[in-house]
Amino acid sequence: xxxxxxxxxxxxxxxxxxxxxxxxxxxxxxxxxxxxxxxxxxxxxxxxxxxxxxxxxxxxxxxxxxxxxxxxxxxxxxxxxxxxxxxxxxxxxxxxxxxxxxxxxxxxxxxxxxxxxxxxxxxxxxxxxxxxxxxxxxxxxxxxxxxxxxxxxxxxxxx
Numbered sequence: 001x002x003x004x005x006x007x008x009x010x011x012x013x014x015x016x017x018x019x020x021x022x023x024x025x026x027x028x029x030x031x032x033x034x035x036x037x038x039x040x041x042x043x044x045x046x047x048x049x050x051x052x053x054x055x056x057x058x059x060x061x062x063x064x065x066x067x068x069x070x071x072x073x074x075x076x077x078x079x080x081x082x083x084x085x086x087x088x089x090x091x092x093x094x095x096x097x098x099x100x101x102x103x104x105x106x107x108x109x110x111x112x113x114x115x116x117x118x119x120x121x122x123x124x125x126x127x128x129x130x131x132x133x134x135x136x137x138x139x140x141x142x143x144x145x146x147x148x149x150x151x152x153x154x155x156x157x158x159x
Contacts, residue, residue, distance in 0.1 A: 004082075004094060012078075020154075025027060031096075037124045048148075049097050049098070049099060049144065049148075050095070050101060050159065052097065052148055053065075053095050053096070053097025053142045054071070054072075054081055054095050054097075055141040056142055056150060056153070057081070057082060057084060057093065057095040060140065060155070061064065061084055061093065061140075064155075065086060066085070066091070067085045067086065067150075068082065068083075068084055069083040069084060069085055069090070070083040071083070073125065073156055075120075075121045075124040075125060075128075076124065077117055077121050077124060078117045078118075079121075080092050080118075080121050080122070081094055082092075083125065084094065084113045088133060089133070089134050089135065089136060090126070090133060090135040090136075091138050092118065092121065092122045092125065092135065092136070092138070092139070093137075093139070093140055094137065094139045094140070094159075095140050095142070096139060096142070097141075097142045097143075097144060098143055098152050099142070099143070099144050099145075100143055100146065101146060105143070106141035106142065106143065107139075107141050107156075109114065110159070115137075118137050118159075119137065122137055136156070136157070136158050137159055138151065138155065138156060138157050138158065138159060139155075139159050140154070140155050140156075140157065141153070142154075
């Protein structure tokens with residue numbers, strides 16, 4: 001009896017097409033298992049870095065006497081990490097966190113394009129909330145040790 005054999009067709013980095021078919025047994029040699037993919041594992045650790053950094057920045061700001069208004073506020077341009085208020089000044093804080101093993105410092109990762117987005121975000125927030133007072137944009141740059149403890153924290157005002 002004639003058996004049809006369908007092989008997977010390679011398209012880019014993943015495989016697409018029909019399953020290998022040998023009679024009644026279907027074999028699926030290439031399965032998408034997230035735990036086998038090192039890129040997904042690396043992404044999880046990077047996600048933890050920014051979450052840890054934002055939490056540490058929030059605690060740092062509270063210790064410095066800032067009042068937290070909002071955290072992770074989304075606008076149509078991007079996201080504002082932390083919105084705080086101190087002495088009747090509304091402050092938009094961009095948090096940049098890196099591990100000590102990374103090649104680029106947190107300060108170097110804030111470029112012209114990111115600054116422009118920050119200012120647009122601040123203007124959009126002020127317009128949406130109908131805020132009439134003074135506001136500014138700050139940056140907090142955190143460098144973590146490999147065990148996720150603070151190596152250094154810098155607060156740059158009026159960037």
